[in-house]
Amino acid sequence: MKSLRSLSIYTFVGFFGAGINFLLMPVLSHYLTPTDYGLLSLVNTYVTILIPLVSLVAYGYITVEYFHMEDQRKFASLFSSVALIPVLPTLVLFVLGYFFYDYFAGILELPIDAKWWALSMFPLAAMTVYIDTISSYQIVIRDSKYYLVYNILRVLVEVALTLLFVVQMRMGWKGRLLSWLVTTVIFTGASFLYFYRKKLLTLDIQWKYIKASIIFGAPLIFHTLGKFVVNQSDRLFISKMVSLKEAGIYSVGYTIGTVMLIGASALANIASPFIMERLKAKDAVQERQIRRFTYMCIGGLLLILVIMNIASPFFFKYFMDIRYLQGYTYVFWVSVGYFFWGVYMLFSSYIYYYKQTKFLVWLAIINIITNLALNYYFIGIYGGIGAAYATALSFFINLLLLLIKVFKMLPWFRFQISDFKK
Numbered sequence: 001m002k003s004l005r006s007l008s009i010y011t012f013v014g015f016f017g018a019g020i021n022f023l024l025m026p027v028l029s030h031y032l033t034p035t036d037y038g039l040l041s042l043v044n045t046y047v048t049i050l051i052p053l054v055s056l057v058a059y060g061y062i063t064v065e066y067f068h069m070e071d072q073r074k075f076a077s078l079f080s081s082v083a084l085i086p087v088l089p090t091l092v093l094f095v096l097g098y099f100f101y102d103y104f105a106g107i108l109e110l111p112i113d114a115k116w117w118a119l120s121m122f123p124l125a126a127m128t129v130y131i132d133t134i135s136s137y138q139i140v141i142r143d144s145k146y147y148l149v150y151n152i153l154r155v156l157v158e159v160a161l162t163l164l165f166v167v168q169m170r171m172g173w174k175g176r177l178l179s180w181l182v183t184t185v186i187f188t189g190a191s192f193l194y195f196y197r198k199k200l201l202t203l204d205i206q207w208k209y210i211k212a213s214i215i216f217g218a219p220l221i222f223h224t225l226g227k228f229v230v231n232q233s234d235r236l237f238i239s240k241m242v243s244l245k246e247a248g249i250y251s252v253g254y255t256i257g258t259v260m261l262i263g264a265s266a267l268a269n270i271a272s273p274f275i276m277e278r279l280k281a282k283d284a285v286q287e288r289q290i291r292r293f294t295y296m297c298i299g300g301l302l303l304i305l306v307i308m309n310i311a312s313p314f315f316f317k318y319f320m321d322i323r324y325l326q327g328y329t330y331v332f333w334v335s336v337g338y339f340f341w342g343v344y345m346l347f348s349s350y351i352y353y354y355k356q357t358k359f360l361v362w363l364a365i366i367n368i369i370t371n372l373a374l375n376y377y378f379i380g381i382y383g384g385i386g387a388a389y390a391t392a393l394s395f396f397i398n399l400l401l402l403l404i405k406v407f408k409m410l411p412w413f414r415f416q417i418s419d420f421k422k
Contacts, residue, residue, distance in 0.1 A: 037248030057217035253327035257334025264342025333388035
């Protein structure tokens with residue numbers, strides 16, 4: 001019961017954050033130009049790239065060692081050692097960014113006259129690492145109440161500051177970035193206060209823990225960057241090959257399309273334990289239950305897909321500023337892509353259960369290569385909408401390869417009319 005309650009809290013927090021940002025978008029569309037949105041989208045993309053580079057994905061080592069290290073003092077030493085890792089990479093990258101900003105700004109489509117605003121990406125990435133660390137740690141120790149309060153307050157503070165800086169003070173894209181930065185500073189401070197009270201901060205820094213965590217995290221840098229390629233590289237292609245304005249409109253349409261991802265993630269949270277529990281039985285009755293449940297989930301995803309695509313033109317017409325009206329053309333293909341991703345998440349449970357995760361690594365590499373190639377090809381021919389085509393086709397290829405693997409592993413998982421009969 002406690003685990004179910006915790007799961008519901010984590011799910012609620014995810015929906016709350018996505019929902020607030022979704023509702024905030026129509027307001028911001030009247031105060032931010034498509035070019036502003038495009039620039040903010042680029043900054044968000046670069047922060048996403050910087051996070052694995054400054055953290056070396058070493059913070060995951062803390063979660064793993066929590067279950068192995070019983071000595072609290074040793075764990076505190078490990079925790080503090082790992083927490084020190086982002087400092088040096090952040091300083092080095094900040095200095096390089098400062099001295100070579102004019103050169104990189106032209107390549108990265110950043111404004112020359114907003115150097116310090118752009119350089120805020122580096123501390124933003126580093127502080128986000130600590131915010132992610134506290135969330136991961138709270139999930140591991142099942143401190144769901146603090147997790148709820150911490151994350152809900154963070155969303156509300158950022159929304160309030162965004163309304164103050166963008167709507168009230170009319171600071172444009174700088175106001176949105178400032179609200180993000182101030183909120184991140186406040187809640188990074190709150191996270192360190194939390195770590196201090198949990199007696200996780202100490203001056204006993206040990207190289208062996210730093211080395212072990214880097215060895216653990218380094219291979220995951222490529223995997224983490226791979227997620228970025230699939231989810232956000234399209235903005236970079238559009239910015240370079242079309243325009244920053246088009247990237248802003250695309251970003252809004254893409255955000256609406258990812259409503260499909262929220263529904264898919266919720267279904268996956270329910271489906272994964274259901275499927276794995278029944279795979280243990282290994283009998284025809286349980287196999288039939290799995291098939292029927294999978295069909296129901298896919299039907300649910302189709303329903304979400306249909307509803308959101310019926311609603312999206314009305315949403316853009318009556319809630320969004322007219323400058324973003326074209327954004328609805330991206331929603332269909334992005335949502336179709338995330339429908340394929342939702343089905344992928346359903347079937348990936350079998351891969352995890354049978355410990356065939358090496359296949360997922362190869363699948364990720366294939367997905368990265370095809371996504372980059374498709375983005376370049378389709379955007380070159382069709383413009384911004386080509387990125388949406390590339391998203392849908394990339395996810396479809398990913399799903400197709402996974403299904404071939406699963407059906408070879410599980411010959412019993414085949415479509416049967418009898419599954420729909422009582």
